[in-house]
Amino acid sequence: MVKTEIHTHVGIISLNHPEKLNALSREMVHDLVAAFESFKADGIRVIILKAEPNKSNVWSAGHFIPDLPEDHEDPLGYNDPLEVLLRSIQRYPGPVLTQVHGSVWGGACDLIMTTDISICDPTATFAITPAKLGVPYNASGIGHFIARLGTNQAKEMFFTARPVDAITAEKWGIVNHLVEEDQLEPYTMEMAQHITTLSPLSIHVIKEQFRILANSQALSADVFEKIEGLRTMVWESKDYHEGLKAFREKRKPDFTGE
Numbered sequence: 001m002v003k004t005e006i007h008t009h010v011g012i013i014s015l016n017h018p019e020k021l022n023a024l025s026r027e028m029v030h031d032l033v034a035a036f037e038s039f040k041a042d043g044i045r046v047i048i049l050k051a052e053p054n055k056s057n058v059w060s061a062g063h064f065i066p067d068l069p070e071d072h073e074d075p076l077g078y079n080d081p082l083e084v085l086l087r088s089i090q091r092y093p094g095p096v097l098t099q100v101h102g103s104v105w106g107g108a109c110d111l112i113m114t115t116d117i118s119i120c121d122p123t124a125t126f127a128i129t130p131a132k133l134g135v136p137y138n139a140s141g142i143g144h145f146i147a148r149l150g151t152n153q154a155k156e157m158f159f160t161a162r163p164v165d166a167i168t169a170e171k172w173g174i175v176n177h178l179v180e181e182d183q184l185e186p187y188t189m190e191m192a193q194h195i196t197t198l199s200p201l202s203i204h205v206i207k208e209q210f211r212i213l214a215n216s217q218a219l220s221a222d223v224f225e226k227i228e229g230l231r232t233m234v235w236e237s238k239d240y241h242e243g244l245k246a247f248r249e250k251r252k253p254d255f256t257g258e
């Protein structure tokens with residue numbers, strides 16, 4: 001599901017499941033986490049995460065929708081493959097750069113928000129789509145968007161579920177840099193290689209401090225339980241089941257708010 005290559009201290013991981021538009025299925029996530037683990041064992045200092053081209057020009061279609069639980073189970077719970085992947089990115093002891101060509105959807109957009117530095121070309125778009133499926137999303141994922149964007153921009157992305165184009169993505173700070181299509185690869189590689197010339201230990205400890213500080217707003221037990229109660233109400237709703245059914249039947253969902 002993924003292709004990997006090593007250039008001295010830079011490791012490249014390419015999403016490579018074109019038939020399903022690089023959707024983040026269990027198998028895809030398993031292969032991604034395995035690639036991170038093996039790069040860590042090889043002391044790779046910087047990772048570039050990119051996608052092999054496909055007919056739909058999609059970087060990743062996000063969570064593999066058929067994997068979403070149908071009955072009385074939390075979608076995007078702690079052990080959900082996507083959450084496992086996001087944690088392995090945050091814990092990798094070196095910067096993870098994303099090189100984006102094509103459209104990014106749902107959980108893959110959260111993945112972009114979780115990586116350390118993002119660079120895209122003019123074909124890139126970014127959409128976060130729980131409202132299209134009747135999914136409640138989760139506090140840690142919403143936290144990634146708040147950390148990266150202004151709250152109003154993060155809310156617009158969640159409430160409209162519409163793709164944000166590359167120019168807006170750079171203006172809002174979804175990506176660090178928007179470069180020409182033929183510059184995307186060399187620009188990203190140059191930054192990655194430059195970073196490998198700096199102290200890997202210093203960078204690892206600084207990255208770990210960013211992660212600890214980002215996760216530092218402790219939620220009190222009753223706040224946490226209130227959030228879980230709200231999320232349960234959504235994923236036990238008719239709307240959630242309608243969202244999944246509509247995707248399977250390739251039609252627009254008809255949400256009733258129940």
Ligand code: LCV
Nearest residue numbers: 019020021023056061062063064065105106107129130135
């Ligand atoms: C499985 C897929 C998918 C897919 N899973 O090509 O953020 S949350 O909370 O919403 C979270 C739960 C999440 O991430 O949900 C997933 C969010 N992703 C999306 O909303 C994108 C869904 N996909 C699309 O809107 C279209 O596929 C796009 C616009 C990406 C591409 O459209 P296009 O017409 O070019 P198809 O739709 O024909 O897709 C090609 C094949 O990939 C499958 C899709 O079912 C089809 O498979 P078959 O040829 O077997 O029918 N596919 C696409 N997305 N997320 N499978």
Ligand code: LCV
Nearest residue numbers: 194195197198199200201202203204205206207208209210
């Ligand atoms: C003492 C100096 C210094 C200096 N200390 O002129 O952020 S952290 O964690 O990194 C933290 C620990 C921190 O703040 O670390 C220091 C970070 N600073 C730098 O990395 C800048 C180091 N300096 C340089 O890169 C160059 O000096 C610049 C580019 C600023 C200027 O270069 P230029 O060729 O014009 P020189 O390098 O010849 O510097 C003139 C004199 O100032 C001293 C330097 O040693 C030299 O003294 P001598 O003529 O006695 O040799 N100097 C420069 N920076 N941070 N001394």
